[in-house]
Amino acid sequence: MGASLNTGFKKAKVQPEMNVTPLVDVVLVLLIIFMVLAPVMAKSFWVRLPPKDDKEEQLDQANDPDKPLVLSVAADGKTAINKIEVDRAELTEKLTRMFNARPDNSLYLDAADDTEYGMVLGAVDLARGAQAFPIVILTTKPE
Known part of the structure; x- marks a missing residue:
């Protein structure tokens, strides 16, 4: 988590800023995982059932x-x-x-x-x- 300080003559206030870098990293990793798995999940399996009695x-x-x-x-x-x-x-x-x-x-x-x-x-x-x-x-x- 980052913070910036106002450097004016007034009293210095701490303003919190969200660090989005880890969030972007996680989203990009998930995107890559889903892109790699999408063709694998689209494959179909052929099932041969026994004839009905x-x-x-x-x-x-x-x-x-x-x-x-x-x-x-x-x-x-x-x-x-x-x-x-x-x-x-x-x-x-x-x-x-x-x-x-x-x-x-x-x-x-x-x-x-x-x-x-x-x-x-x-x-x-x-x-x-x-x-x-x-x-x-x-x-x-x-x-």
Whole structure:
């Protein structure tokens, strides 16, 4: 901060003056930084997204909260949710996502008559992993 003195015959008064040199230095440095970074920030990145899965869209349409959620196990071990086939590796994840859109976690289990007990028990275990409760076993074919 600088100051100047009046050198008249009157009493000397100190008049403060702002030193703007540091302010100008900072502004010029910021200007240079933004000029250097402007071309870098304008670059775009190309992102390649995986193709959309039609089963996801079908499951979203089939997940009506007013209709029951039916897990079907075929004789060969294939699983389906509301008649839409789902891999066993993805079953827990899909059921969890579907339960999040519903007010309850009730699940109806429909297994073919000639399905092995272990296959049905494995599907029930995967459904329990998705927090399905209660799991109701159907004794008649769903409509």
